[in-house]
Amino acid sequence: MKRTFPAATAVLLAASSAAWADDLTLCWAAWDPANALVELSKDFEAQSGHRMSFEFVPWPNFADRMLNELNSGGQLCDLMIGDSQWIGLGAEAGHYIKLNDFFAANDITMDDFLPATVTGYAEWPKGTPNYWALPAYADVVGWTYRKDWFERPELQAEFQQTYGRPLEAPKTMDELMDVAKFFQGREIDGKAVYGAAIYTERGSEGITMGATNALYNYGFDYGTPDNPYLLEGVVNSPEAAAGLEFYKELYDCCTPPGSSNWYMSENIDAYKSGQVALQMNFAFIWPGVEADPNVGGGRSGYFVNPEGPAGHFAQLGGQGISVVSYSGSQDAALEYIKWFAGPEVQQRWWDMGGASALRAVVEDPGFATSQPYAQTFLDSMAIVKDFWAEPAYASLLLAMQDHVHSYVVAGEGTAQEALDSLVEDWTEVFEDEGKM
């Protein structure tokens, strides 16, 4: 009896707590930051009594699976850390709840977050103070390089002799090409290595997320400030075509054999296994690179996407966290967002390998030196540009995937033809949407 009483009390207590606690499911992509968020969320569970569960889907299937979930009005996810481009669809199709009133009631202001992340992850329509998400994970495409190879005297001497400048992290697109060509096919430590691992994946968003880093810097844009749907001469300008030609040349000259369908994980593998000197990838991989026994611990360096003849931009990644309108636990989900927005939580988010968008964290004087990649992250976040976030973004994205992959990887037609076809497809999409 003595033993039964405490046990029964515990069961009753558990049952009573279950009466007020909610089960929250957070949906996101399956990647390193998601594991950090699981750890971080344990504090929320302890504080709130709510139980967190997580649904993580690998990146290639993430959009497919989660957009199906949202489109079918599914109740699997209470919280969605959806890709930045989904925000238009999330808002217009009623998948996400609007957060303005909640932010106002809880003293959460978007002025506290990096402006690029607010525009990229939270606002719809863009440039208006209508918020559908809280910036959750700041991310941007940047480059990783083998610092230990760059520091080898014999390679430095050879590079200096060939190109007339020191072997260092490239600052322009032309320098990037030179460095990639220099390493392509070279033998280092008895192994053949290659220039660069770049995004070429066709099925989801890979090659678009890669090629835009060249396109933006050569003059490609999505409409103009006066006419956001002006495509002719903006998307397919001769300068934009030159940007696409650059990306193709980089693919043809300087990537490992068989890299015709590579995205984040393939690039990481190629870099960590010592196949490539340079790696294009989102900044989320940098904590993992630093911790890697083969390429971490000072053997890698980081640099911002190099400048091009028409500007200096980098492709925005990252996501905001939204409350799904079909959730039966919206109050608890909002509670999570309030907790997540707190400065202490955001600081720990960065410390654990997450990427905070809170200015109090990233503008802290010690931030830039807190990690070897922190300054590059800050510099990259200052020059971001994002893909369309229209409700029809999937059609726009797939059209770009098709045309860019057909030109860059399959070598079909010319860059100008690829972009002209892209304008045709995008025009058709916007006409169907009633926006042109």
Added chain:
Amino acid sequence: MANSMIERAAAATPSVTARRIRGLSDRAIAWIFVAPTIFLLLAVNIFPLIWTIRLSFTNFRANRPNAEVEWVGLRNYQRILTDADIWATMQATAHFLLWTIFFQVLIGFALAWLINRKFRGNDLWTTIIVLPMMLSPAVVGNFWTFLYQPQIGLFNYTVAFLTGADPTSFSMIGDVALAPWSIVIVDTWMWTPFVMLICLAGLRSIPDSIYEAAECDRASNWRQFWTITIPMTLPFLMLAVLFRGIENFKMFDLVVQLTGGGPGSTTELTSINLKREAFEKWRTGYASAYAIILFVTVFGLASIYVKALNKVKER
């Protein structure tokens, strides 16, 4: 009368229900038994088909259920039939279909012919040969991407060993000229055993007495092959072609895992293209029209083929 369907059904039914059954005609009873199946067919096949036909004349998008749906007439059909990308997809499918069937029938028949000859270890070899078709297409697609990997892939090293070429000098799934063949090779590797088994059934159905009679008539092996073996296994071969044709027309998983439809759109088969239109771009109306066109094409071709098959069987 005692053996009528009503009496038999009533005898096997509780008495209250039995009294009701006795008041029904044979035809009514038959309908009662068939009705659930017909209802299921209507619900699962016919209704979705009619619904799809209706959607194909609209601009409906399944991801925007609250948006206004517009009747667009034949515009979706017109767009599809005049879209060069769709025709390229059809060509890729035709290439895949024709070559896989050709190789599978050729190799499958040859293997069946060899296996049909009695030799030591016959059963073991049969088991080994049929192993690939027991694997999941997604798994096969994944591990062939490794076999095709230029730097570490066994396929490239085998080709390099045989030809002296550099294994990293070609990429089966990254090269426009090679990628269509890469999917043909994998599908042939996986499904030739299936064709072999059908052919083996055909070969084993030929009575030995026919060959014995041919030998009495001093017919050569070559003549026996062309006048007995081929004609008598032809219905089986045609059946194998029909099965593989239908399967490969809707091929999806293996190719998605292997090439993802690339490079460019080189290996984007119609089923992959249709899925992208329907469930990635969410152009439901357009995708419905696309599906109807494919359905009519497959249904038409299959009907003609089945008629030909029946004629061969009647011979």
